[in-house]
Amino acid sequence: MVAIFRYICVMLKKSLIIFIVLVGFAKSYGQTDSVFVDNKYLEDQFYFSLNYNLLVNKPSGFNQNGISGGFTIGYIRDFPLNERRNVALGVGVGYAYNAYNQNLKISDSGLYEVIPNDDFNSNRLTTYAIELPLEFRWRTSTAINHSFWRVYIGAKFGYVFANKSKYTDAIETIKVKNINEFQNFQYGLTFSAGYSSFNLSLYYGLNTLFKDAYIDDKLINLKQFNIGLMFYIL
Numbered sequence: 001m002v003a004i005f006r007y008i009c010v011m012l013k014k015s016l017i018i019f020i021v022l023v024g025f026a027k028s029y030g031q032t033d034s035v036f037v038d039n040k041y042l043e044d045q046f047y048f049s050l051n052y053n054l055l056v057n058k059p060s061g062f063n064q065n066g067i068s069g070g071f072t073i074g075y076i077r078d079f080p081l082n083e084r085r086n087v088a089l090g091v092g093v094g095y096a097y098n099a100y101n102q103n104l105k106i107s108d109s110g111l112y113e114v115i116p117n118d119d120f121n122s123n124r125l126t127t128y129a130i131e132l133p134l135e136f137r138w139r140t141s142t143a144i145n146h147s148f149w150r151v152y153i154g155a156k157f158g159y160v161f162a163n164k165s166k167y168t169d170a171i172e173t174i175k176v177k178n179i180n181e182f183q184n185f186q187y188g189l190t191f192s193a194g195y196s197s198f199n200l201s202l203y204y205g206l207n208t209l210f211k212d213a214y215i216d217d218k219l220i221n222l223k224q225f226n227i228g229l230m231f232y233i234l
Helices: 002-030
Strands: 046-056 069-080 087-101 104-106 112-114 122-139 149-168 173-177 185-195 198-205 223-233
Touching: 046 087, 046 198, 069 122, 087 149, 104 122, 104 149, 104 173, 122 185, 185 223
Parallel strands: none
Antiparallel strands: 046 069, 046 223, 069 087, 087 122, 104 112, 122 149, 149 173, 149 185, 185 198, 198 223
């Protein structure tokens, strides 16, 4: 419990710092004369999310333990499609960090096995990715109203440029960087909806985390399902 509490505190501290920096930048960038109405306004160009990471299509005996969290941060260019500017396309680029605490032991020899939770101290898979989101956007915004309802659906394409696994038990510690069987190119469906600053976000991966990875001759088909809180700025 102490380790979980420390992890949550560290994540919240990092997230708060990033969010404060983004808010300050957005305010300095987006300030306008209160009398002037910008008929060419753009919405939600900077985004930041906190995620809880789930894995689906689990092999037999596989489970997650502790806190599996992550965050995304990035920029989306808004392209309005109508005169009212409440329907738009969004195309962007971002960075994603995700961690998965679970019981799949990965060795540097490419061996995968599910370990009972009582037999190890910690086991974490961590990924770092560059992402390209593509969204179809509907909202109730106007040129002078910046608190509005939104529903955004789309897809996200990511390239995992680094990953690592760290397994620790009473006897050994195994660290594996840039796992050979990891699927570096990831893609999936996205959904976000909410009002003003607070929005529910979902991501479902369409391809698997691993390629050619097996447990007792059975292919590992783990996929991502992330639930988060999304913040949009400017």
